[in-house]
Every structure is written in structure tokens, then in C-alpha cells.
Amino acid sequence: MTSNLTTPRADGRASDELREVRLTRGWLDHAEGSVLVEFGSTRVLCVASFTAGVPRWRKGSGQGWVTAEYAMLPRSTNTRSDRESVKGRIGGRTHEISRLIGRSLRAVIDVSALGENTIVLDCDVLQADGGTRTAAITGAYVALADAVAWGQAQGAIATGRPVLTDSVAAVSVGIVGGRPVLDLPYVEDVNAETDMNVVVTGSGGFVEVQGTAEGKPFQRSELDELLDLAVLGTARLTELQRAALAEPLRARP
Amino acid sequence: MTSNLTTPRADGRASDELREVRLTRGWLDHAEGSVLVEFGSTRVLCVASFTAGVPRWRKGSGQGWVTAEYAMLPRSTNTRSDRESVKGRIGGRTHEISRLIGRSLRAVIDVSALGENTIVLDCDVLQADGGTRTAAITGAYVALADAVAWGQAQGAIATGRPVLTDSVAAVSVGIVGGRPVLDLPYVEDVNAETDMNVVVTGSGGFVEVQGTAEGKPFQRSELDELLDLAVLGTARLTELQRAALAEPLRARP
Amino acid sequence: MTSNLTTPRADGRASDELREVRLTRGWLDHAEGSVLVEFGSTRVLCVASFTAGVPRWRKGSGQGWVTAEYAMLPRSTNTRSDRESVKGRIGGRTHEISRLIGRSLRAVIDVSALGENTIVLDCDVLQADGGTRTAAITGAYVALADAVAWGQAQGAIATGRPVLTDSVAAVSVGIVGGRPVLDLPYVEDVNAETDMNVVVTGSGGFVEVQGTAEGKPFQRSELDELLDLAVLGTARLTELQRAALAEPLRARP
Amino acid sequence: MTSNLTTPRADGRASDELREVRLTRGWLDHAEGSVLVEFGSTRVLCVASFTAGVPRWRKGSGQGWVTAEYAMLPRSTNTRSDRESVKGRIGGRTHEISRLIGRSLRAVIDVSALGENTIVLDCDVLQADGGTRTAAITGAYVALADAVAWGQAQGAIATGRPVLTDSVAAVSVGIVGGRPVLDLPYVEDVNAETDMNVVVTGSGGFVEVQGTAEGKPFQRSELDELLDLAVLGTARLTELQRAALAEPLRARP
Amino acid sequence: MTSNLTTPRADGRASDELREVRLTRGWLDHAEGSVLVEFGSTRVLCVASFTAGVPRWRKGSGQGWVTAEYAMLPRSTNTRSDRESVKGRIGGRTHEISRLIGRSLRAVIDVSALGENTIVLDCDVLQADGGTRTAAITGAYVALADAVAWGQAQGAIATGRPVLTDSVAAVSVGIVGGRPVLDLPYVEDVNAETDMNVVVTGSGGFVEVQGTAEGKPFQRSELDELLDLAVLGTARLTELQRAALAEPLRARP
Amino acid sequence: MTSNLTTPRADGRASDELREVRLTRGWLDHAEGSVLVEFGSTRVLCVASFTAGVPRWRKGSGQGWVTAEYAMLPRSTNTRSDRESVKGRIGGRTHEISRLIGRSLRAVIDVSALGENTIVLDCDVLQADGGTRTAAITGAYVALADAVAWGQAQGAIATGRPVLTDSVAAVSVGIVGGRPVLDLPYVEDVNAETDMNVVVTGSGGFVEVQGTAEGKPFQRSELDELLDLAVLGTARLTELQRAALAEPLRARP
Helix, strand or coil: CCCCCCCCCCCCCCCCCCCCEEEEECCCCCCCEEEEEEECCEEEEEEEEEEECCCHHHCCCCCCEEEEEEEECCCCCCCCCCCHHHHCCCCHHHHHHHHHHHHHHHCCECHHHHCCEEEEEEEEEEECCCCHHHHHHHHHHHHHHHHHHHHHHHCCCCCCCCCECCCEEEEEEEEECCEEEECCCHHHHCCCCEEEEEEEECCCCEEEEEEEECCCCECHHHHHHHHHHHHHHHHHHHHHHHHHHHCCCCCCC | CCCCCCCCCCCCCCCCCCCCEEEEECCCCCCCEEEEEEECCEEEEEEEEEEECCCHHHCCCCCCEEEEEEEECCCCCCCCCCCHHHHCCCCHHHHHHHHHHHHHHHCCECHHHHCCEEEEEEEEEEECCCCHHHHHHHHHHHHHHHHHHHHHHHCCCCCCCCCECCCEEEEEEEEECCEEEECCCHHHHCCEEEEEEEEEECCCCEEEEEEEECCCCECHHHHHHHHHHHHHHHHHHHHHHHHHHHCCCCCCC | CCCCCCCCCCCCCCCCCCCCEEEEECCCCCCCEEEEEEECCEEEEEEEEEEECCCHHHCCCCCCEEEEEEEECCCCCCCCCCCHHHHCCCCHHHHHHHHHHHHHHHCCECHHHHCCEEEEEEEEEEECCCCHHHHHHHHHHHHHHHHHHHHHHHCCCCCCCCCECCCEEEEEEEEECCEEEECCCHHHHCCEEEEEEEEEECCCCEEEEEEEECCCCECHHHHHHHHHHHHHHHHHHHHHHHHHHHCCCCCCC | CCCCCCCCCCCCCCCCCCCCEEEEECCCCCCCEEEEEEECCEEEEEEEEEEECCCHHHCCCCCCEEEEEEEECCCCCCCCCCCHHHHCCCCHHHHHHHHHHHHHHHCCECHHHHCCEEEEEEEEEEECCCCHHHHHHHHHHHHHHHHHHHHHHHCCCCCCCCCECCCEEEEEEEEECCEEEECCCHHHHCCCCEEEEEEEECCCCEEEEEEEECCCCECHHHHHHHHHHHHHHHHHHHHHHHHHHHCCCCCCC | CCCCCCCCCCCCCCCCCCCCEEEEECCCCCCCEEEEEEECCEEEEEEEEEEECCCHHHCCCCCCEEEEEEEECCCCCCCCCCCHHHHCCCCHHHHHHHHHHHHHHHCCECHHHHCCEEEEEEEEEEECCCCHHHHHHHHHHHHHHHHHHHHHHHCCCCCCCCCECCCEEEEEEEEECCEEEECCCHHHHCCCCEEEEEEEECCCCEEEEEEEECCCCECHHHHHHHHHHHHHHHHHHHHHHHHHHHCCCCCCC | CCCCCCCCCCCCCCCCCCCCEEEEECCCCCCCEEEEEEECCEEEEEEEEEEECCCHHHCCCCCCEEEEEEEECCCCCCCCCCCHHHHCCCCHHHHHHHHHHHHHHHCCECHHHHCCEEEEEEEEEEECCCCHHHHHHHHHHHHHHHHHHHHHHHCCCCCCCCCECCCEEEEEEEEECCEEEECCCHHHHCCEEEEEEEEEECCCCEEEEEEEECCCCECHHHHHHHHHHHHHHHHHHHHHHHHHHHCCCCCCC
16 A cells, blocks of 8 residues: 555645634533534534533432533435434434544543533534544534533532543544545545544543444554554644633624 | 503514524535524524425325424523434424424425425524524525525426415514514513414415414404514515525535 | 305305304213313314322422323224324324413413312314314313312312313314305315414403414405404304303213 | 122122123214224224225235224223323233234134225224223124125125124123122222133134133133133123114214 | 044144253353243243342332243244334234233232342243243243242342242143144144143143134134143143252353 | 563453353254354354345345344343333444444455345344453354355355455453453453454454543553454454354254
């Protein structure tokens, strides 16, 4: 396999280049945290809802709970899909991604410092163009940070200890046409031989690595190259998250 | 009952004044019609999906089909609601509003001119502040018009006859503190003694009148005043729809 | 539009004439209230079940709760429909009508006087020939009155205050062949250009007005005529309810 | 065990005496067969719907299909039960009885003579006082006979051969207070040590025998006595079915 | 009908001969009772789970609860069936058999002696060749006995009184080719004119008798012969249960 | 982190040592492929069902289809879980694992060589002690191989080309007490800081890599060590698969 990281792709990007990423905080008026995250044409609305109390099985533990639900609007994709509410059941892919987002966020939260409060992250895909789960994790972290700050400002979080122990971001990488590339849009995703989603903390630790051979199996050397790209991409996303959170949070005009 | 239509309301509006209404066409990249409609803080994404063919029971009729699905994002409201997909069933209110939107749009479409094509309108409430169903109908009409134009431009609609026979818009009216008012935000809606949703065509015919006494029953004279306000409000919405559709449809920047 | 209220209809009635209405109280042996209501061939069994206690969200409020469930037997209609229990979900129309009946009855009950008791109204359509929802409301009110009287006789309702603040009845009106008519059977209902259900209290206040243009939109003058007919019809139903309740309640032979 | 078949029971009947049984044909206006069957206070509406065609798996076989669905109205019993449509699933008991009724009717029908037609029997319990499944089978046979006659009169059943090869009826028997008794009402049913439902054809053959020890196991001699009673009771029901079907079928007044 | 009990059947057995029956205790490592029961090629895994406490409706009664759930693996049969978990609902047959197993076991347990403990019997069919419900009952009794012994050894069952008042076993009988036979494999079951499942206690009392005419109705004399065979077969199963329980319970190698 | 690969674990194994693995082919009589796979106390029944034809969306493609369903018996675990069929919905974990097994097997099958046939793999966990999904993949491959051989022997697979392009096996690895270990039983799994499932082909290519930080994030060096262990373990499983398939397939005694 020849991997030439400098040749441009269909959309003109280099192999190790992210799409344009936008993080718009305060996208809703009422939610404790709400972020519209865009990875190119992929747009996900990430909303954090903070409530006092925890699910029954966690009561009295002194620990909080963070969970996530992912969903796609029926026409977020090129052709319309049936609503899962109408079908009466959640599909396997939806379940799988919701669980992934929840685990990723729980990796950077100190549930004892959160106290017996619950934060639910709703990640609704308004438009899908590849990488919806990684955009969701990246945006959800920012919404979570805003909800935690809200809880602290309200006094709902009692401890002075930091609730967030690190930040977390995610990116997709894959092998397309024999070449490892970063942040795949839909057109690359459907043609990828290998597809991998990687979740990394701000300090560079791995939270999740999920690689799948879509066509032929991949080799150890390819896996190594993909991990290099993912580390590079999540580091860049970490910077964008920091920059977004450094801005004052204003109401939407 | 004293109705003083000139005293301002909590948000400063006169009794017969709409909230600020915005209709943003082309909000999504792929859909045949997509409109973000805003009635003040209420924001509904209305998306029209055009597909060749009709449901089985309509095949061979030469007639098209238009239907609608309404849903709320879990945190569109002040406190988070459970997802209907997770609960595994659609609630009664959701069903009711989906049916209302579908009937309203079918009132202004000539299904024979549409031919054996289907247009599905997805109306997803991103943020709710009262009047979500009336905003949905008003925005969905614009998305429908764009999808019809798309079908004609593509040649998917064969006939040269007009497919849309009229336009349609909707508004809520109600009696709040003994006074009939137009276009109720949430804070008025929960305190309304009577709540009414009215769907009116561009040429002034009634499509739907749904009035409910929340507290004490209402009198014929009150009903008349509410209908007057609704006619006034929908006429203004009709103008805004025309203005929006008069603009060229551009891709979102 | 020419409206000639004196010409007979297919079944020989004048435009402003109800079908034969029968209210048979005590149709079941055990229920606290049970009424077989007939509007011509439409037959609905309305059963009121009185139980001590209220749903969890209402506990400690001192207030009672009244709710309703509507359903159709599978062969109540001309052709058999699948059971909703077998399909595993309640349809939108069923939900909508159940909610309408519940709201209508709650408009005439003083939940504080009822105390923390629950009355559930089951309205099961045994045979459908148009107007099932309006028959259901009209019959359910009588069953409700019997259940309230039962609660008072048993001492389960503690207060001496009246629990029912008014009576309530409902009727359908519509425009058929250009003419406004009262109380539509199925054959008129399917041909109606406009269909309206109106719920009115015994003292003449409106509880619900639900009008739908099935074909072309309706005009304000038509709406006014329909409301006149509905007021006339519900006044007549109110008399029949009073007459039925004036009889002593006897066990069925 | 002393079994004294002559001492009267709580309701005054002898051990081998049926409750008053009524079979009212033509209880609905539209159905091809409809019978209100009453075993004392137990009232079941049995409705036969005849349609041309058979389920997919039977197409082209030249054979018809007969099936049944049993259900109870929520307040047919002393205390209200939740609707299975609202719960979203059919309970085990409902399934079991629906299957029993279907099997019992199929035992007396010649599906080849029926031709590729389907008859669905809906047995809805309006009021339950024990023996609802046996009343349902007994009434459903009469509704089935009317639907078959309708099919023959309409020419929908092509063959001249008899479609019904026999009649079928059912009764409950049980051991109450150590004594075998026939046709148990609810008050006996809940106290029975052994409960048995027996389905027998008009010519005396057994179709189903379902006996259950509710408390202590039963002995062979007791089983024999119960079978004797069941044979006696079903023979009497067969006579009543014949008498009912001998009457001309008239529209309900 | 000529019944010749000595002629061999397709598998060489006499009419009154059981298939080879094996009861393997301790088939799982963790369950309080677990038995692999085999009736010829039919293999059912019966697992008893003992837990302290009872369902809410039984709390404070001082009585325990025993219940059962039956299911078939998708490829236990000759052709694969869809999973009930995937279909989202339990079929009628599954419900019916689960209820039968539960009733059968409750007939031999003294719930007061059990105390407020629950034992759930899971009967999963690994391979089906006729008689799965009777094998399940026969095996489940042995698993139940082991779970009761476990509860007594652990001190979770407080009383010294016997918890099991008797043993229970079940067998199928039927009329095949005009001849009554015992313990039908699939190939006989599908051809049986009459099919009967009989549940009998160790001391010879009847718990359940469920006979169904699959083709033509059966006569009283045939019923008597089938009951004779069932008594004979269950007596033999009772011996096998005793022998199995007389062995020491060892961990699986 | 100190990783000492030679110190024994709780069950006496070295860090790089598999549990005892057993692959019993032909465990069922009728299925085209059936394997009981055991990884220590973990026991999964893997059954391959071969049927002619493919799902509708694949018809006419000339290509076959392989899919998988995973499930756990309710008492396969230490404490009993509710059945998913009773709950009426499949959980997220079940969905996720079913999809993983299906993808893993499809990586080694040439669907064109298979022709328009479907093979469904049912993997039912009889007893769970960690690593159920990896055992399922490893066993399912062997069952798949038997089903393919059956299809070729029957002539149902027309082409002479090899249908299986490689073999596939899977193993879990994880970091427990700071040490990377191979093939985790339940007791290690619940205490693992990092948990990874790796699916590898017989020729050493990666099909899936799924690593999750349960506690603190893991470093690149740890990830490398885990991948080394997984490659070693799957190579050993590949040998065991080959040995099992080299044996003649015999009916179970």
C-alpha cells in the first residue's frame, strides 16, 4: 500500500486534514448546554439537560450519572428513513452509537464531584454527511462542559472539585483507495476498505478504538497509520473545543 | 368580558400582533424542500421529501399522496421529555398534530396534477415556545411548494397544471386573562381559558377550526372574536409565505 | 350556497333533525354507571368505573381524576378492521377521540368536590353509523352522572358540594351537497364537504369546536350556520339526558 | 366425596342444570352473522365476518379458513382491567382462548366446501360471570352458521356440499365444595377445586377436554363424573342452537 | 377402533413404551437447580432460579411464588423460526405452555412452607422432537427439587416443613393411525388424530388433562384408553425422577 | 505499567494463555451446522441454518447472505435476567454483538460463490463467564464451515469456487491490575481497566478491533501490547478450528 498524505482528496483536503469544524454554543434558549456542531456538511445538535437526582439504582451513592441518546432526523440523509418512533423500536446502530457517546463522556467526568445529579446528552443529527458519531462526541463534550458550569453557577453541584477531569473528542479515520485518510465524509465512508472511529482525551489517552474492515482485512501497519492520523485529528479538535469554551456564552441573537 | 386589543402583552405585543416570523428556505442541502420556520422562539424544521411512487393502496389511481409527521426533540421544551422512539410508541398528541398537518396541506394540493408521486413533510420541533403546530403548517407549506417546484423542474411531475391550488397557513388564538389574543407563546398558552388553532387558505377559506375550552366554556361572541383574530393573523402569514417564496432559492452558505 | 333546512334527507330527516336517540341506563350489572347510547344505528356502550384513589402524579392534591378510553369493536363497521390490541398499538384516531371525550367530561366536573377518586369512562362502539364520538360523549355524561351518584350514595365522595357543575352533550354537523345538516350518519359523513363536531354544555357554553374541510375550504357564513345547528342539536340532547336521568335506575331484567 | 346432584346451588340450580341460555341472532345490522349469547349474566357478542380470499399461506389450496379472536371489554368484570390495546400486547389467557375457539369451530367445518373464503369470529365479552369461553364457542357456532348461509345465498360459496359437518357447543364443569356441577358462574368458578371446559359436537364427539386442578389433584372417578355432566350440558346446548337456527333471521327492531 | 398395544411403532417402540428418558442434574454451574431433560431427541434445559422476596402483589403474605417461562431456540426445530425477542412479542403457544408448566409445579408446592421466596423455572428447548412441554414439566420438577434443597441448605427457607408435597410429571398420549400411543415424537404428533397432554402427581392424582381432536372428534372409549396410557407413562417418569434425585448432585466435569 | 507475562492469574493461567477451549461439532441433529463452543465455563451454542433464497433487497443479485443473532438464556449469568422476548425489545448490547458476529463472518465469505442462499447463525449463550462474543465468533465460524460443506454436498451451492476465503476467530484481551492479559473470564472482565475484543482471520488480517477504556484512558504502548496478545490468541484459536474441522462430522451418540 502506498500512502501519500499530501495528494488532495475529492474535496481538496490533504489526507491528514479535517473538514471545516464549527462549534456554536448556546444554540437553544433553555437547555443547560446546547451546541450545534458541524464537521463540513454534517450537523449535529448536542443538548445537555441537567437535572437534580439520579436513576433509582444509583440513589444514595453520592455519585452522578451522565448518559446520551443519539438519533437521526428522518431526512438528515440523502433519502428519507422511517422514524424509529413510528417503527416502535430503536435500531441496533442507534443503540450502539448512543452507548458509545455515553461511555466517551463518562471517561472524563468525576461522578463523585458531580454529586447526585444527572446530565443527559441528546445528540440529534440534523444533516448527515459522514462522521456523525464523532461530531456528536466532540460537540457533546462542549455541551456537557456548559451544563457542568451551569450546575456550578446554580450551586446544584456542591463540591469545589473539578467535575471534568479532561476533555474528549473523536474523529473517524479510514483507508480509502488504499490510502489512510482523516475525517471521512459520506462519499469516502461508503468506499472505505477500513473504517475506524477513535475517541481520545485532551491529554492524549485513548477512550475507544473501533476499527472495522469493510472489505478485506487490514494489516498491523495500516492500523498504526490510522491511529497516528486519529491522534493528530483529535488533538486539533481539542484545540477547537478549548477555543469555543474560552468564548463567553451569549444568548443567540 | 372586556377585550382591549391595544394594551400590550407580557412580551409587549398588541392583542392582534404576531410574534416575529422567519421563514428560512433551503436549510438543508439534500432535501427537495426544507424550511426553518420561527414564530418568536418557536423553531420548527420542516422538510419535504419527494419520491416517485405512492403507497400500495393508491397505486394505479393516477393520484399522488402528501402526508406529514410531527415530532419534538426531547429538549425542545423547558424540561426534557422522553423520546417516543425509546418509549416504543407515538403519543396521542403527536399523532393528532401529524394528522392535522397532513390534512391541512392536502387541502391545497391537486393530487391528480401531482401524479403518482409522494411528498412527506417532516416537521421536527427544535425549540418549543407555543404554537408549534401552527408554525409547522405555515413552514411546511413553503417546503411543500419548493418540493413541488423541484418535481416540476426535474420533470417528475408530468402535467403542466398547477399542483398547488392555494396556499395555507395557521395560527393559534386564545382567551388569556379574559382577552382574545393572537399567536400565543408558551407562557400565555398554559394560562389560556380557551385555546384555538385555525388553518386558513391564502384566499381566506377555513380548512380547520379547533377550539378547546381549557377552563370554563366559551361563548359564541368570544368564538367570533377569536375567528376574527385568526383570519387577520393568517392573512399576514400568507404575505410572509409569498415574500419568502418570491426570493430565489439559494444553497446555505 | 342554498341551505334549505326543510327538505328531507336520504333517511327522511329535516336538516335540523336528530336521528332517534336512545339512552339506556344500567345496561351492565356491576359498573357504577353504564349506558347504551344509540344515535340511529350507531350504538356505543359507555361504562363508568369509579375507584378510590388517583394516579400517582395527582396524589395529595385533594382532587379527583376523570379520563376516557374510546375503542371500536372490529366489526362495528361495514368491513372488519384489525384489533388495535393485535396490532400492538393504538391508532391516531383512537387516541384523538379518547382525549376529546376526556376533556369534554372534565369541563363539567369539579375535581375538588370529587375528592381523590378516579372515574374512567370506557366508550366501546358496538356498531358504527357516523357520529360515534358525539354519541360517546353524550352517553358518557349520563354514565358519569350515575357513577357520581353511586359515589355519593356510598359515601366515597365526602363533600356535599355538587360534583357535576353542568351537563355536556355533543353532536356532529356538516355540509353535505352544499347544505348544512345535523347529526350525520355514515352515508352523509363520507360525502360531507365539511365535517364538524361540537361539544356544548347544558347551559349553552362551547367546550370544543372541531371543524374540518374535507374537500374545499368552508366560508365564515357556513361556519356560522353549522354552529347554529350544533347549538340546536345539543340543546335537544341535553333534554334527553335530563329525561333519562330523571328515571329511577333499575337493574336490567 | 359425596356428590348429591339434586341439592340446589347458591343460585338455586341443580348440579346438572344450565343457567338460562339465550341466543339472539342478527344482533348487528351489517355483519354476515352476529349473535348475542347469554349464559345467565355472562354476555358475549359473537360476530362472524365473511370475506372472499384466504391468508397468503393458504392461497391456491382451494380451502377456506376460519379463525377467532376473543377479548373482554375493560369493565366486563367486577373491577376494571386495562385494555390490551393500551398495554400494547395480548395476554396469555386471551391468546389461549382465541386459539381454543378457532380450533373448536374448525372441527365442524369442511374447508374444501367453504372454498377460498375466510370467516373471522370476533367474540367480545360485554359482561363476564364465568364460562365466557364456553358461551363464546356456543354462540360463535350460531354466528358461523349464519355467515355460511349468507355465503351460500350470495353465491360466494360455490359448492353445493354442506360446509358445516356438524354443530359444536361447549360448557364448563367443575368440582365445587366436593361436588361436580355444570356451568359455573364466577362465584363457583373462583372456589372450584377442579375446573374443566369441554367442547362437544352435536353428534356427541369430543373436540376438546381441558381440565385443571386448581387446588388438590383430581381422581379418575371425579374426571368421569365431570365428563358425564359435560356431555349432558352440551347436548342441551345443541338443542338450543338448533332451535335458534330454526327461526327466520330478522333485522333487529 | 382396534388398539393393538404390542405392535411396534416407526421407532420400534410398543404403544405403551416411553422413549429413552435422561435427566442430567447440575448441568449449569451457577443455577440453584438445572436439569437437561431428554425424551429421545427432545432436549430441554430446565433451570431453577431461587431469589429471596416475592412479586409486589404477594408481599407480606408469608407465601412464596413459583412461575415458569418456556421458549424454543430458533433452530430447535427442523426449520428455523424467528426469535420472539426479535418479533417483539411472545406467541400464543409460548404463553400457553409457560402457564401450563407454572400451574403444574404450583400443584405440588406448599407456598407457605416456601416462605417469601420466588423460584423461576426457565425451560428452554434446545432441540424439539415432540413432547417438549411434557419433557419440560418432568425436568422442571427435578430442577425445582434441587432449588428447594438449595434454599433449605442455605437457610433461606426457614420452616422445617416439607416444601414439596408431591412430585409431578407429564406425558403426551395420542391416537395415531387409529391406535392410542404413549409419548409421541414429532413424526407421530403431526399425524395424530387426537393429541393429549396429561400431568399427574407422583401419588397418581390428575393436575391437568388437555385433549384436542386434531381431525375427527374422539369418543369416550378412546379418551379412557388415552388416560390409561398416560397414567402408566407418568408412573414410569415418577420413578425416573426419584432415581435421579436419589443420586448425589455433583458439579459437571 | 509493569507487565509481567509469566506470573499466573487467579485461575492459574499465564497472561498469554487461553482458557481450555472445546469445539463440539454436530451438537444438534437437524441443523446444517451446530457447534457447542466452550471457552472455560463460557458455553455458547452456535447453529447455522442454511436456506435457499435471499432477503428481498438482495434478490437477483446472484449473491448470498450471512447474518447472525446472539442471545443469552435468562440464567446463563450469575443472577437471572429478564427475557428480551418478554420485555418486547432487544437490548442495545444484544444488537451490537449480533451485528459484530455477522460482520466478522461476512469478512471471510465470498457471497458470489455462495449464490443466492442465506445462512443464519444463531449464537445462544447457555452459560456466560466472560468472552461470550468472542467464543460465539470462533464457534460460529466452524458451524458456518459445516453449513457451507452441507450446501456443497447437497448441490445447493452451485459454483466450484471456494465459498470461504479464510477462517476467522476472536478473542478478548484487557488490562487487569495494570497487566495486559488474554481471554478474560468474568472475574477479570469486571475489574479490567481496558477491555478489547479483536477479530482476526486465519491468515492474520484484522477484521475488528474494539477497545474501550473502562476506567482511565489507555496509552498507545498498552494498545500495542494488547494487540500482540490478541494476535497470539487468535492464531491458537485458528489451529483449534482447523483441528476440529479436520475430524469427520458424526452424529451425536
